[in-house]
Structure formats: structure tokens, C-alpha cells
Amino acid sequence: MGNNQNNNRTCGLKNPKLNALFYGVIKGNPIVVLMIGLCPVLAISTTVYNAVGMSIAVAFVLMGSNVIVSLLRKFTPNQIRIPVFIIIISTFVTIVDYLIKANLPFLYKQLGIFIPLIVVNCVIIGRAEAFAYKNSVFLSFLDAIGSSIGFLIVLFLIGATREILGQGTFFNKVIFSNPCIVMVLPPGGFITIGVIMGLLSYYNLRKKKQ
Amino acid sequence: MIISNQMNPFLIFLSACLINNIILIKFIGLCSFFGLSTNVKNSIGMGIAVTFVTITATIVSWLVYHFALVPLNLVYLRTATFILTIASLVQLEEMFIKKYLPPLYKAMGIYLPLITTNCAILASTFLNIDYNLSLLNSIVNGFGIASGYTIAIIIFANLREKILTAPVPKSLEGYPIAFFLASLMSLAFLGFKGLFGL
Numbered sequence: 001m002g003n004n005q006n007n008n009r010t011c012g013l014k015n016p017k018l019n020a021l022f023y024g025v026i027k028g029n030p031i032v033v034l035m036i037g038l039c040p041v042l043a044i045s046t047t048v049y050n051a052v053g054m055s056i057a058v059a060f061v062l063m064g065s066n067v068i069v070s071l072l073r074k075f076t077p078n079q080i081r082i083p084v085f086i087i088i089i090s091t092f093v094t095i096v097d098y099l100i101k102a103n104l105p106f107l108y109k110q111l112g113i114f115i116p117l118i119v120v121n122c123v124i125i126g127r128a129e130a131f132a133y134k135n136s137v138f139l140s141f142l143d144a145i146g147s148s149i150g151f152l153i154v155l156f157l158i159g160a161t162r163e164i165l166g167q168g169t170f171f172n173k174v175i176f177s178n179p180c181i182v183m184v185l186p187p188g189g190f191i192t193i194g195v196i197m198g199l200l201s202y203y204n205l206r207k208k209k210q
Numbered sequence: 211m212i213i214s215n216q217m218n219p220f221l222i223f224l225s226a227c228l229i230n231n232i233i234l235i236k237f238i239g240l241c242s243f244f245g246l247s248t249n250v251k252n253s254i255g256m257g258i259a260v261t262f263v264t265i266t267a268t269i270v271s272w273l274v275y276h277f278a279l280v281p282l283n284l285v286y287l288r289t290a291t292f293i294l295t296i297a298s299l300v301q302l303e304e305m306f307i308k309k310y311l312p313p314l315y316k317a318m319g320i321y322l323p324l325i326t327t328n329c330a331i332l333a334s335t336f337l338n339i340d341y342n343l344s345l346l347n348s349i350v351n352g353f354g355i356a357s358g359y360t361i362a363i364i365i366f367a368n369l370r371e372k373i374l375t376a377p378v379p380k381s382l383e384g385y386p387i388a389f390f391l392a393s394l395m396s397l398a399f400l401g402f403k404g405l406f407g408l
Contacts (some may be wrong), residue, residue, distance in 0.1 A: 035241075035244065035245075035385060036241060037241070038237075038241055038244070039237055039238050039239065039240045039241070039329050040272075042237040042240065043236065043237035043238070043277060082253055083297065085296070086290075086294065086297065087290060087294070087370075090289045090290035090293055091290065093289050094286060094287070094289050094290065096290065098286065104284055113333055113336055113337065116288070116289045116332075116336055117238070117291055117329050117332060117333060117336075119289050119290075119328050119332070120293065120328070120332055122327065125327065125342045163363040164239070182397075186234060186235050186236075186237065186396045186399075186400065187239065187393040187394070187396040187397040187400065188393075188394075190389045190390070190392045190393030191389070191390065191393045191395055192391030193389055194382075194385075194386045194387070194390045194393065195386075195387075196388065197386040198381055198382045199381075199387055199388035201381045201382070201384075201386060202381035205380060205381055
């Protein structure tokens with residue numbers, strides 16, 4: 001729930017479909033711009049494998065919930081929309097939880113409690129409320145894909161930085177020895193996202209000056 | 211490290227509060243941690259509200275899990291049940307406090323609706339089930355997690371008020387410098403690791 005949510009919810013494209021698709025990737029990136037859904041980003045981004053696994057889980061839930069919320073938007077009374085969103089989201093989270101538990105036990109052990117916690121991930125309920133509840137099914141699906149890609153990019157960046165610097169490996173292949181262990185510990189997660197956001201705001205300031 | 215029923219309740223509390231601090235070590239509940247720590251008054255209100263709701267939610271979710279979900283073989287509905295339980299509990303508590311405890315409502319009222327989707331509370335109910343804790347130990351663990359949250363958010367809000375007067379590079383103003391601050395705090399909390407051999 002960041003304070004700097006921008007009200008301008010488009011990225012300047014005329015076609016509404018492309019607009020829905022690309023909004024979440026950069027301009028409305030859920031993590032670095034809107035500052036929502038931070039918990040899993042920092043907690044499980046110690047390796048690229050975990051980061052990609054988490055992004056796919058979030059993407060599945062986001063697409064499923066956006067489509068269903070959009071399908072049911074005509075029948076959902078305005079007053080009880082939030083409980084309805086929560087039930088839809090938690091259904092998909094339970095599906096993902098059991099799918100990963102059955103097929104990828106190693107990933108399940110790594111992600112642990114963060115899989116059931118997807119249910120309170122602000123990205124998903126935020127997109128349901130801000131977009132899927134007001135738009136058609138296909139547009140909501142595109143919006144979900146865009147936000148998922150934005151989520152994946154940031155998670156991949158943080159995961160890669162922390163794995164390379166903290167463990168000296170990339171996708172479990174050794175790159176160098178003597179890594180800087182603090183990067184895989186909790187402080188490293190805060191530093192990495194701080195640096196990424198700092199660079200982004202440096203770039204934005206430079207662009208404004210020109 | 212894993213908490214179990216064999217441990218001394220005091221150690222469970224310390225472990226949940228300092229050694230495995232929910233925000234700085236486990237990264238749960240970050241949204242409200244960054245969103246509400248811009249001034250000390252807000253952070254205190256949020257801390258009280260989280261503590262209050264965590265303890266009641268722990269009790270209710272423990273009872274629901276052990277007396278409804280397990281006997282009915284509905285354990286797979288855990289995620290959905292817990293979030294709905296917490297949401298309705300928060301709603302009830304808000305009405306109750308508004309009517310009977312107006313001063314408390316004044317202190318934490320506006321933070322209650324925000325808490326429904328706070329990961330820290332949901333996580334503490336899940337952790338109690340995962341560790342298979344007894345009801346008393348669950349309450350101790352929930353209280354520890356909430357105290358850890360409160361300590362972290364109040365210290366962090368104080369630091370953020372101080373940093374407003376510091377000359378920070380322009381591109382680091384706002385959230386980036388807050389993340390660096392959180393990183394230093396997290397480094398400090400790492401120092402608790404190994405306390406009492408935990």
C-alpha cells in the first residue's frame with residue numbers, strides 16, 4: 001500500500017488492449033513503482049530459481065483471479081466485493097499450494113509459508129479491485145499478464161543480484177568463490193531493492209531535467 | 211529454527227520477537243511497515259492494533275482449525291477459512307471497541323480495516339499450525355510476533371523522522387533511503403542470532 005500511487009493509469013498507448021498489457025510492466029510496475037506486494041519479493045529472492053518459481057505462482061493466481069473477478073463483475077454486489085475477491089483468490093492460492101506441494105517438493109520447502117501468503121498479496125487484490133472489477137474478461141487477462149511480467153522482471157533482477165553476489169552462483173552454476181554472504185541474508189534483500197529503486201529514481205530525475 | 215511445544219514459553223516469545231523478527235528477518239508484513247512508518251504516532255497506533263488482533267486471531271484460528279477443520283477433514287480449506295475468519299473478527303472487534311472502549315478506538319480505530327490483509331497476522335496463524343503448537347504456546351508465539359512487529363515499526367518510524375532533516379542525495383529520497391535504513395536495522399537484528407543457543 002504505497003503512498004505514491006499515480007492516478008494516471010495508462011501508459012500513453014491509444015489501443016486499450018496494448019495499454020492493459022503494458023501498463024503493469026513498467027509504468028505501473030507493482031513492486032518498484034506502486035510499492036505493493038513486497039513481502040515475497042524480498043523473502044524468497046535469494047536465488048533465481050526461487051524467484052522464478054514464486055513469480056509463476058503469483059502469475060497463475062493473478063490470471064485466474066482477474067479472469068474470474070471480471071466474469072462475475074456483473075453479479076457481484078458492490079458492498080460485498082472484497083470478501084468475494086478474497087474467496088476467489090484463496091481458491092486459486094489453494095490450487096497453487098497443492099500443485100507445488102505435489103510436483104515440486106524442493107521449491108515448496110524453499111517458498112514455505114509464502115505460498116499461502118499469496119492470498120494477502122496486495123498485487124492480486126489490487127488488480128482485482130482497480131482493473132478486473134471494471135473491465136472485460138480479455139482486457140483483465142492482458143492486465144494480469146502485464147503485471148505478472150512486471151513482477152517477474154523485478155523478482156528476477158533481485159534474485160539474480162542476490163544469488164550472484166551472495167552465493168557466487170547463477171542458476172546453481174558456480175561463477176566465483178568467496179561470495180559476500182550478507183547479500184543472501186535479510187539485510188542484503190533490503191539493500192538490493194533500495195539500490196534498484198534509487199537507480200530508477202535517478203533515471204527519472206535525469207529524464208525530467210532534459 | 212523451528213519452535214516446538216517442548217520449549218520454554220519465554221524462549222518461544224524471545225524467538226518470535228527478536229531472533230526471528232517477523233519484519234526484519236522473515237520479511238512478512240512489509241507493506242504496512244513501509245506505508246505507516248512515516249510518523250511515530252501512526253506507528254504506535256498500528257503496533258497496538260496489530261498486537262490486539264494477532265492475539266485474538268491466534269485464539270480463534272487455533273480453535274477453528276482444531277475443532278472444525280481437522281474433525282471435518284477440511285484441512286485444505288485452511289487458507290480460505292483463516293482469511294475469512296480474520297476479516298470477520300476484525301469487523302466484530304471494530305464494532306465492539308467503537309461501542310465499549312472509545313479511547314482505544316481513538317488510538318487504533320483507523321488502522322483496524324488495514325489489518326485484514328496484513329500478512330503478519332495471517333502468517334502468525336499459519337506458523338502456529340505448521341509448528342503444531344498448543345493453544346497456550348500459540349498465544350505466546352502470536353504475542354511474540356506482534357511485539358516484534360511493534361518494536362520494529364516504532365524504531366523505524368523514529369529513524370525515518372530523523373532522516374527527514376538529513377541531507378540525503380536527491381535520487382535516494384523517500385523509499386530508497388528507507389530501504390537502506392531497514393537494511394541496517396535488519397543487520398542489527400541479525401546480531402540476536404545465536405542468543406540462548408537458539
